[in-house]
Amino acid sequence: MFDFFQDEEPWQEPLASGAVVLRRFVQGDDHDLYQEVNNIAAQNPFIHRITPGGFRMSVAMTGRGAAQWLSGRDGYLSNSESLPLSDTLLAFAKRAAIEAGYPDFIPDSCLINRYAVDSKMTLHQDKNERDLRQPIVSVSLGLPAVFLFGGLLRSDKTSKVLLEHGDVVVWGGESRLCFHGISPLKPGIHPLTGPYRFNITFRKAL
Numbered sequence: 019m020f021d022f023f024q025d026e027e028p029w030q031e032p033l034a035s036g037a038v039v040l041r042r043f044v045q046g047d048d049h050d051l052y053q054e055v056n057n058i059a060a061q062n063p064f065i066h067r068i069t070p071g072g073f074r075m076s077v078a079m080t081g082r083g084a085a086q087w088l089s090g091r092d093g094y095l096s097n098s099e100s101l102p103l104s105d106t107l108l109a110f111a112k113r114a115a116i117e118a119g120y121p122d123f124i125p126d127s128c129l130i131n132r133y134a135v136d137s138k139m140t141l142h143q144d145k146n147e148r149d150l151r152q153p154i155v156s157v158s159l160g161l162p163a164v165f166l167f168g169g170l171l172r173s174d175k176t177s178k179v180l181l182e183h184g185d186v187v188v189w190g191g192e193s194r195l196c197f198h199g200i201s202p203l204k205p206g207i208h209p210l211t212g213p214y215r216f217n218i219t220f221r222k223a224l
């Protein structure tokens with residue numbers, strides 16, 4: 019099969035205290051991860067959530083595991099199934115967390131975002147998880163996107179980080195509640211994912 023990365027070795031870029039970008043951490047396993055996304059979506063199709071303010075989100079979402087249930091409480095996602103994470107996903111997330119300095123991370127869920135052209139995610143904090151000592155492990159597949167990573171206040175200045183296929187961002191510790199978001203996706207076609215960017219966030223939600 020075509021190897022998108024050729025001989026590019028992974029490397030790390032520190033982002034903030036407790037936060038790091040693991041560049042190209044996904045290597046030949048990108049097809050497997052993408053297959054996992056498709057498996058989850060086959061069971062639990064992508065939907066566009068409606069925000070509390072009544073707006074339809076441009077990003078389409080699905081997921082698996084306990085966070086499914088958490089999101090289900092506010093009526094956005096079905097909680098008809100909450101299958102555990104597959105061994106492939108669990109092993110990947112743990113390996114990324116270890117690489118980033120979080121050896122005790124055991125996620126119980128993943129949320130998957132699908133970005134089409136112009137889809138974006140406004141600045142927000144991930145704070146629905148019960149144990150905020152656990153990091154977020156966030157995987158990018160497909161088209162590139164600009165990730166905004168700020169501070170503990172919405173008004174704090176943000177860094178702009180281009181996330182490309184195979185990059186993983188891990189944030190925890192002092193950065194766990196930092197505001198973050200995604201700028202509108204530029205058009206393109208990726209060899210694996212076509213006109214989309216997929217993002218998988220692994221979380222310990224319960």
Ligand SMILES: O=C(O)CCC(=O)C(=O)O
Binds near residue numbers: 131139200217219
């Ligand atoms: O798409 C991304 O890289 C970030 C997604 C995100 O922040 C979230 O799902 O909470």
Ligand SMILES: [Fe+2]
Binds near residue numbers: 142143
């Ligand atoms: Fe987030």
